[in-house]
Amino acid sequence: MTDCSTEGITRAVVALHDTIQAHHEELTTLDRAIGDGDHGANLVRGFAAVAERLSEGEQPTPGAALKVVATTLISTVGGASGPLFGTAFLRAATSLGTAETVTARQIADALEAAAAGVVARGKAELGDKTMIDAFQPALEAARDAAGSGADIAGVLDAAATAAEQGAAATAPLQARKGRASYLGERSVGHVDPGAQSTAYLLRSLATSAAS
Amino acid sequence: MKKIINDPNNVVRESLEGMALAHPDLIQYHADPTFLVRADGPVQNKVAVISGGGSGHEPLHGGFVGHGMLAAACPGAMFTSPTPDQVLAAAKAAHGGAGVLHIVKNYTGDVLNFETAAELAAAEDIEVRSVVVDDDVAVQDSSFTAGRRGVGGTVLMEKIVGAAAERGDDLDTVTSLAEKVNSQVRSMGVALRPCTVPHSGEPSFELGEDEMEMGIGIHGEPGREKVALAPADDIVATLLTAILEDLPFEEGDQTLLFVNGMGGTPLIELYLAYNSARKFLADKGIEASRSLVGNYITSLEMQGMSITLLRLDDELTELWDAPVHTASLRWGL
Numbered sequence: 001m002t003d004c005s006t007e008g009i010t011r012a013v014v015a016l017h018d019t020i021q022a023h024h025e026e027l028t029t030l031d032r033a034i035g036d037g038d039h040g041a042n043l044v045r046g047f048a049a050v051a052e053r054l055s056e057g058e059q060p061t062p063g064a065a066l067k068v069v070a071t072t073l074i075s076t077v078g079g080a081s082g083p084l085f086g087t088a089f090l091r092a093a094t095s096l097g098t099a100e101t102v103t104a105r106q107i108a109d110a111l112e113a114a115a116a117g118v119v120a121r122g123k124a125e126l127g128d129k130t131m132i133d134a135f136q137p138a139l140e141a142a143r144d145a146a147g148s149g150a151d152i153a154g155v156l157d158a159a160a161t162a163a164e165q166g167a168a169a170t171a172p173l174q175a176r177k178g179r180a181s182y183l184g185e186r187s188v189g190h191v192d193p194g195a196q197s198t199a200y201l202l203r204s205l206a207t208s209a210a211s
Numbered sequence: 212m213k214k215i216i217n218d219p220n221n222v223v224r225e226s227l228e229g230m231a232l233a234h235p236d237l238i239q240y241h242a243d244p245t246f247l248v249r250a251d252g253p254v255q256n257k258v259a260v261i262s263g264g265g266s267g268h269e270p271l272h273g274g275f276v277g278h279g280m281l282a283a284a285c286p287g288a289m290f291t292s293p294t295p296d297q298v299l300a301a302a303k304a305a306h307g308g309a310g311v312l313h314i315v316k317n318y319t320g321d322v323l324n325f326e327t328a329a330e331l332a333a334a335e336d337i338e339v340r341s342v343v344v345d346d347d348v349a350v351q352d353s354s355f356t357a358g359r360r361g362v363g364g365t366v367l368m369e370k371i372v373g374a375a376a377e378r379g380d381d382l383d384t385v386t387s388l389a390e391k392v393n394s395q396v397r398s399m400g401v402a403l404r405p406c407t408v409p410h411s412g413e414p415s416f417e418l419g420e421d422e423m424e425m426g427i428g429i430h431g432e433p434g435r436e437k438v439a440l441a442p443a444d445d446i447v448a449t450l451l452t453a454i455l456e457d458l459p460f461e462e463g464d465q466t467l468l469f470v471n472g473m474g475g476t477p478l479i480e481l482y483l484a485y486n487s488a489r490k491f492l493a494d495k496g497i498e499a500s501r502s503l504v505g506n507y508i509t510s511l512e513m514q515g516m517s518i519t520l521l522r523l524d525d526e527l528t529e530l531w532d533a534p535v536h537t538a539s540l541r542w543g544l
Contacts, residue, residue, distance in 0.1 A: 028411055032411065032413065032415060032416075034432075035430075035432060036290045036408075036415065036430035036431050036432045037290075037408055037411050037413070037415055037431065038288070038289065038290055038291055038408065038410070038411070041288075041410050041411070042288065042291055045288070074294065074295060074296075074327070075244075075294050075295070075296045076294065077291075077294070078265075078287045078288055078291040078292050078293060078294045078320065078324065079265075079287075079291040079292050079320035079324075080292075080318075080319040080320035080323055081320075082292075082294060082320070082323075082324065083295075083320075083323040083324055083327055084323070121323065122319070122323075176357075177319070177357050178319045178357055179318065179319065179357075179428075179430070179432055181357050182349075182350050182357075182360060182428060182432065183432070183433060183434075183435070184435060186433060186435075186436075
């Protein structure tokens with residue numbers, strides 16, 4: 001795929017609901033270890049609402065579709081993940097602007113804007129054991145892939161692979177942000193649920209783009 | 212999991228509907244977005260004090276909506292902060308023209324959502340101030356953490372600041388009073404048994420019969436360390452020692468001593484702990500001139516308690532004693 005229409009983007013974000021549905025129990029288990037055990041349930045609630053709202057009518061542009069995702073997540077998820085994922089989609093939507101189709105380069109730029117938004121809102125850095133540990137390597141991999149001429153599926157696949165590695169790498173870290181930080185050393189040895197859900201979401205987008 | 216519920220997905224809504232039916236003289240319930248507001252609100256020309264957070268901490272916050280305390284409360288999903296549209300809707304329903312004060316417990320989700328809501332309210336010309344409660348001494352406070360949690364001190368702040376709003380203090384005064392309460396209050400908690408969130412169906416952490424979890428928060432998240440179960444006097448001494456060292460409280464201080472149940476500990480044990488705490492404080496020359504004992508900021512059916520100590524001066528004492536009429540705190544009226 002060289003570029004992507006509103007319909008393609010919408011299909012990909014609606015599919016995020018199935019992905020989260022498939023993994024929500026695992027995410028909740030990860031969150032029970034170092035948080036309060038509701039990450040999966042919160043995301044299912046949000047992405048179910050996203051799928052429902054997007055099925056109500058086609059959006060004019062990919063950016064408009066992502067904006068619906070953002071506002072829906074902010075108004076239904078709650079917790080920290082609502083505003084953080086909501087901000088990510090909102091910044092990605094703003095980055096895409098009013099383009100009617102988007103290129104691999106624009107997807108990489110949107111990922112970069114999304115990650116910057118999460119950093120600004122959550123005030124976390126690489127190594128704090130948060131979703132940034134998945135987002136940051138993902139955007140770098142996406143930028144490199146786009147720079148070497150990959151198509152959208154290639155850019156998202158690179159991003160997803162980097163996010164998966166980033167999420168796995170959170171296990172030995174001690175949390176410095178969010179609820180897990182209250183556990184101090186006891187957070188060591190557990191994968192961060194936000195980094196893991198970020199990896200699942202990116203993998204889902206990559207799979208949709210490849211199909 | 213054994214609970215008196217119908218469907219785990221409807222627990223919050225059905226409970227709020229019941230609460231509104233039980234207290235029609237005090238609160239009105241709005242669904243979608245979800246919030247509770249004073250039945251006699253909005254109160255014109257008085258600051259609207261609003262708080263909210265995850266459900267599962269009852270009576271916090273809905274039980275404190277009414278005369279002399281909160282103007283509105285926004286309950287989120289179980290243990291999950293409310294969303295910005297809920298907070299904004301509550302602010303609009305409660306705003307009496309003198310501004311809104313958000314009382315926010317220091318959890319990342321609560322802070323982010325209330326922050327977003329305050330921006331939305333400003334866009335609608337409602338003046339909003341926010342105070343973040345962070346009284347939990349169990350959590351290390353350093354630049355590497357998200358800071359301390361807000362726990363039991365929230366209840367005392369809501370009462371004192373609500374009384375100031377009721378007597379007509381302006382937004383600046385009410386805000387600085389909230390900051391003063393936060394600077395003078397410290398808390399710490401312990402769990403003997405975890406709680407079970409209805410939608411997960413699993414206990415939030417594991418504890419052996421002879422163990423307790425020191426330094427818990429209010430969301431079923433594990434605390435700082437597991438230790439051996441000990442007699443009440445020792446548990447109280449551990450909690451109060453950490454609290455007294457942190458502020459520090461000193462000989463001659465007047466205080467409000469709040470022994471709070473986490474939802475699954477009977478009052479006989481809470482009063483027993485209160486007795487231990489009074490003796491411990493008396494030995495240090497600290498007077499508990501005001502008291503609160505009971506389940507006020509809970510963690511579902513978690514077994515355990517938290518202790519909160521607020522240093523009082525004449526102003527805080529007068530506002531604590533001021534009349535209050537809510538579902539879960541009532542005196543002087």
